[in-house]
Amino acid sequence: MPTISMFYGVLVSMYFMDTSEHHMPHIHVYYQDFEAVFAIPSAEQLAGNFPKNKRRLVEAWIEIHAEELMADWSLAIEGRDLFRIDPLK
Structure with a gap:
């Protein structure tokens, strides 16, 4: 599970060949003891x-980097x- 970005304590990862559970392009995000999956x-x-x-930070980051995320999804x-994606600044 490569980490593709990190910003404000949020780690963003994408699993290889991860199409079985969510059936759509998505990322896994982690912050302290929290974790979630975003489309x-x-x-x-x-x-x-x-x-x-x-x-809200993750949602903004996804909007900004949607094309790069979809390219990484295709690779994954x-x-x-995968390519690293710039953090939210």
Whole structure:
């Protein structure tokens, strides 16, 4: 599970070949003891529990980097190396 970005204490990861549970492009995010799954490119929270203020940061980051996230998703489902994506600044 490569970490593709990190900002404001939030870690963003994408699993290789992770299409069985959520059936759509998505990322896994972690902050302290919280974890959640967000769809790309819609930024809808699909699972988990995440603090509201951090959730809004993740949603904004997904919107800004939707094209890069979809490119990484294509690589991930093929089991190929992912590119890092700039953090939210």
